[in-house]
Amino acid sequence: MRILTYILFLIFFSINTIAQTAEQLVESANNKMEEGNMLGAIKDFTRAISLKPEFAEAYLGRGTVYGELLDFPEAFKDINTAITINPDLNEAYFNRGFISYMTKDYKNALLDFDKYITQNPDDAEAYLARSNTYEKLNKNEEAVKDLLQYLDFLPLTSQQYTTRSAVKYKMFDTLGAIQDLTKAIELKPENYELFLLRGNYYMSIKNYNKAIEDYNVYIINDKTNYIAYIKRGESYAALDIYSAAIEDYSCAIKINHNDARMFFDRAIFYMQINEYENAKKDFNMAELFNFEEKDLLYFNIGIAEINLGNITEACKAFEKCNNMAKDFSDKYCK
Template sequence: MIYYIFILLCLLFPATAAETSESAVSPESAEECRKRGFDRLTEGDYDGAIADFTRALTRKSDFAEALHERGIAWFSKGDYDRAIADYTAALEINPLSSEAFHNRGGAWLYKKAYNRAVEDFSKVLDIRPDDFEAYSNRGTARFYNCDYENALADQLKAIEINKNYFEAYLNAAWLLAACPDAVCRNGEKAVELAKKAVEMNPGPDTLDTLAAAYAEAGNFEDAVSAQKSIIASLNAESSEQKTSEYANRLKSYEAGKPWREKCKILPPPDTADKADEKKPAEIVSEKEEKPMQQQQKEDSFSDKTAYTVHLFSYLNNREMSERTVSRLRKEGNFVIISVMRSAGAGDWYHIFVGRYKTLEGAHAAVEKWKEKGFKADAVLIRSESLMF
C-alpha cells in the first residue's frame, strides 16, 4: 500500500516573443490556444483541452508547453500511451524539463513499467537534486519492483528534504512495518513515522499503516484497536476491495501476526512496458511539402523498395537534428536525415531510422521504438518517396 502523486500541472516555459510571432498563420495565436487549453485542463474538460493544445501545435509544432500539457490531459483521461508520447516529444524539444520527466515517470508507473519510471524520476533528480516528490515517487516505483532497500532510502530522503511531506511519511512507515525484506523492517521507527502521518492526515489508510506499525512492534492490542476503528468508520460507499484488505489485516493482528506485503515480480521491461498501438492526435496540420535537399551523410538506401521508420522531425532546427542523428549513429543505428521546405513554415528536418525489405519488418521496428518511449505516431515511408 504505497501511495504516489506526480502530476505537475504548471506553466513550464513562458512563451517568448519569437515563439508567438510564428502564429501569423492564424488570427488566434499558438499561445492563446494553449492558454485556453490550460484553463480547460484545470477545469477538468480534458477533451476540450486536448483540442486546444492540438490547435496550438498546428500553429507552432515545437511548442513544448502545449505538448507537455496535452500529455497531462491524456494522462487524466487514462490514456497513458498518448501521454508518454507527448511528454517524450516535449523532452525532445526541451531535454531539461524536470516536469516532463516527472510526469512521464508517473505514466510509466501507472503502466507498471517500473524500471522506466525509476529512470525518469532519476532524471528529475539529476536536474533538481532536492525534488522530494521525485524521491518519493521513485521510491514507490522501486517498491513495486521489489527493490525495498532503495525504496526505503528514497522515502527517507524525501522526508529529510521536506519534513512535512505526508506521502513520504506514510510510504516509509508502511515499508518499515510490512516490508517482506526483514532488513527494511523496524517496528519502533514505523510507529514513529506513522504517528507523524496520522497528525497530518488521520484517514483510514493512515490509521491502517499505524496498525501495521503497531503489529510489527509487537503491540497487537493497539494494532487490533486501530484496525477495528478503521472498519467501524467505513460506510456503504467504501470499496469492497479496501474493506476486504482491512478485514484480512485485522485477522492477522488478532492472531498475533504482523502484516507482510508480497513481492510480485513483473515481466521484464521489453514486454511489460509495451505501449498499445493507439495513435495520438496529430501534432501538426498537414502541409504541402516540397523536397529541397537530401542529406545522406554516410548512410543511403540501395534498395528503393525498402521501408524505413520516421522517428523525429525538427522545424528550423538543424543543430538539434544533427545532434540527434549523431547520437543515433553512435548507438549503431542506420540513419537518414531529409530536409524539406514547407511553404510558410520553413525547413523541416525529418529523421528516419533503419531499412527493411518488408512492411512487417518496419512495423516491428516501430514497436521497438515505442517501447523505448519515443513518439507513438512514428510512420513508415517507402525509401523511394525520399527521392534519393
C-alpha cells in the same frame, strides 16, 4: 453618338464609379483598422454603405469594428445584415460567433462556429474559439478535442508539445501524452522538469523501469524536490526493490521531515524486508505526526510488535484499530 446611347453610357459609367469608390472606401477602412483608427474606419465603412447599400463586406467590416469597440448590439446588427445580403460570407459567421460568445450566448456562438468550420476546416483559430465555447457549455470532451485540433495546426515548440501532452493525459491517452513529452524533451533536453512529468506518466501505466530512468535524470539535476524521491521510491517498491525504496524515502524525509504518510510508507517497506524495529520506529513517527488512517496504523504497529515478540504491546495496538485486527486479537490476545 446618339442621345440614348450617351445616356446609357453615363449610367453604366456612374454605376462602375460608385462600386469602385465603395470598394476603395472599404480598403481604406481596413487600413485604418490595422492602424488602430477605429472611428475613421467606421466612417469609411458607413460611406461605403451609403454608396452601395447591398455591400455585405462593408457591413461585416463595420460590425467587426463595433465588436472591437465592444459595442456588441451595433456589431450584431451589422453582421446580421451582412449575412442576410450574402449568406456565403463565411467570415461573418465567425465574427457573429465571437460576438455571441462575448455576450454569453454560447449556444448560438457554437452554431456559428460550427458553420464556419464546416467551410473553413483549416482555420486553427476557429477550433480554439469553438473549444472555449464548448468549455462554457460544460462539454469538456468536445472542448479538449477542438483544443488538440488547434494545437495540431501549430508548428509546435517544446512548451506546446508539453501542453498537448497534458491535454492527452486528461483524455486518458497516456501513450500519446508520453509521445508528446518525448518530443518536448528532444526539443529542450535541458528542461529536466519534463523528465519528472514523463516519469509520472510512465508510473501511471505501471512502466516502473522507464519511470525510474526519468526520475534519475530529474534527481541528478534537482536533489531538493522530495516528491521526486517519493515517486522513484514508489516505483522501486512496485518492483519489490524495497531497499532502494527505503533509501529514496529517507532522502525525502530529510527534506520534509514532518510528513506522516512518508514515515508510514517507509515503515511498510521495512516490514517487507523484515526490519520490524525500524518499521516500529517509523510507525511511531507517523503516529506523532497524526497519521489519519488510525485503524491501519495501529494494525500495522501490532503486526510489527508480534514479529518483535512483544505480544502485550501488539494487543494494545490491536485494541485501537476496531475490528481490523479481530483475527489477530483472537489468536494472540485471548
